[in-house]
Amino acid sequence: MASSTPSVWEHGFWSGAAAGSTEDARAFQQQRVALFLRFIFIVLAVFFVIDTASGLNERGAASLTEAGSLVHGSITLCFLLGWLFVRRGDHSAAVLGAVEAGATMVMLLGVAAIARTIPPDTITEGPILATALTLVARAAIIPSRGTRTLVLGLLATVIVSIGYALRSGDRESLVGFASIWTLAFTAASSLVSRVIYGLQKNVREARRLGQYVLEQKLGEGGMGTVYRARHALLRRPTAIKLLAPDRAGADNVARFEREVRQTARLSHPNTVTIYDYGRTPDGVFYYAMELLEGADLGEIVELGGAMPTARVVHVIASVAGALSEAHGVGLIHRDIKPANIVLCQQGGMPDVAKVVDFGLVKELGEAGMTEAGSLTGTPLYMAPEAITAPESVDGRSDLYALGAVTYYLLTGRHVFEGKSVMEVCAQHLTQDPDPPSLHASNPIPEALERLVLECLEKDPAKRPPTALAVIERLFALEGVQGWTPHEARDWWNTHGPSLLARRDGPADELGKTLAVDLEGRRSEISA
Secondary structure, eight states, X not given: OOOOSOOTTTTSGGGOOOTTOOHHHHXXXXXXXXXXXXHHHHHHHHHXXXXXXXXXHHHGGGGGGSHHHHXXXXXXXXXXXXXXXXXXXXXXXXXXXXXXXHHHHHHHHHHHHHHHHSOTTOOOOHHHHHHHHHHHHHHHHSOOOXXXXXXXXXXXXXXXXXXXXXXXXXXXXXXXXXXXXXXXXXXXXXXXXXXHHHHHHHHHHHTEETTEEEEEEEEEOSSEEEEEEEETTTOOEEEEEEEOGGGOSHHHHHHHHHHHHHXXXXXXXTBOOEEEEEEOTTOOEEEEEEOOOEEEHHHHXXXXXXXXXXXXXXXXXXXXXXXXXXXXXXXXXXXXXXXXXXXXXXXXXXXXXXXXXXXXXXXXXXXXXXXXXEEEEOGXXXXXXXXXXXXXXXXXXXXXXXXXXXXXXXXXXXXXXXXXXXXXXXXXXHOOOOOGGGTOSSOOOHHHHHHHHHHTOSSGGGSOSOHHHHHHHHHTOSSOOOOOHHHHHHHHHHHHHHHGGGTTSOOOGGGSOEEEEHHHHHHHHHO
16 A cells, blocks of 8 residues: 655655645646646747747848747747646646746746847846746746745846856846846745745635644535545544534524534444534534545435345345434434435445434424424425424334335335425325335345335334334345345446546435425415
8 A cells, every 4th residue: 555644755845735735735736837837838929929020020030040039939838838738637746846846947047048149239138027027927826835936036046147147248247137136026926925825824724623624525414514624633534514604593503513412422333423523713613523435325326226125125224223223312313315324435344334414313302403383304205294293203203214215225216206395295195105116126025015115104103113123124034135245346346436427416406405494484475
């Protein structure tokens, strides 16, 4: 395994990268280096055309082979090639730093060479201005440490001064003039770099939450936004969930804090693990949890279709185990759905199911957080009592949703489908579901189909009494072979690479978590 420790080259003086820079920072650096190279190339190309036209007019075709013209054309070509190189593919911070530093040095050496070729009876400040433009443009476009920009500026001063000093027979030496003005622009560019690099550092610090540094946005849930992050000391991959700023009212903050406290009480291996929680200096609440590398059940079914029965039993038994612990301590999830069940690799084992997003968790007997007349959940998986009497839901409501999820995994379609939330909710209340075997491409054992339909009973009393009872019946199934790690790895090797391409598609409104104040809606209608 390759070492994850950054090398001296990766974080050295010429890399141009700050220690601990993320993929987002590397991509930003590549974008800015490409912009710098393109900008200088355009400027050089414009002046090359102007100088060439002037030379042809004054000295004819012989001007094209003059040293100054050849050097100018070579520098222009170097910046064009550098820009084309940087804009293609992904390059490391070290390579990008070397390219922009090398391009700057090529420019300075070229300017010095041009200064040396200017006739001695001509007083010109063009090379000095070209040096100034390069230094200031680089400092303004590419975030770089001030000391790095200062060193490049001092090298520029030496190189350009030598170029002027080598002009033999100069009637009025411009060495002192070149040195003074190049030093002045060096100081200016160093100041620009210091300001811009400082702003970039402030942005990085603003993305720091306690001991965690945010790296990449992963998605949004009913209560907040989830980011990939890392612990500043342990370097442990972590997921951070932030309460959305537009939902930061007192009630939502209390509900968000309750989510992390309740989830932290759970220790089942199939429940997402909470590491830490806290508040940012400006009061934004967050918590850190284990980073799950995998895909949710919705993504998996959308990609591969209905699951084999053995895999369904493996996943649902794991989820039921997580629910059994939650129900045992008086918690109900209230939003069990494919998007809240992630299959990931953990401890070298594939297809480890994790129940996530306890944003709607409710403690039995709890008052105040979920008022009567408040409809909360996801319509496609919502138990009838969650629609008609949300305050009365209990663990059996989670089992109804688990039955709906099982139906979806077995058939690749939802228990009830409709064009609107109201249509789907009406079917949950009044319509009996089709047996899953009518829509499944794989054979479904009769005992499993009976269990699914019992979970989907309208009357909670007719459902299995507990999640543990569901697990016992799953383990008692006959004719269902276990889902092996080898089969799981084969599936991920075949379908895993295709999952990333599907994650930017439009969301299904019926699959979103719903939170509706029914009493408020009635008041609006009556008004």
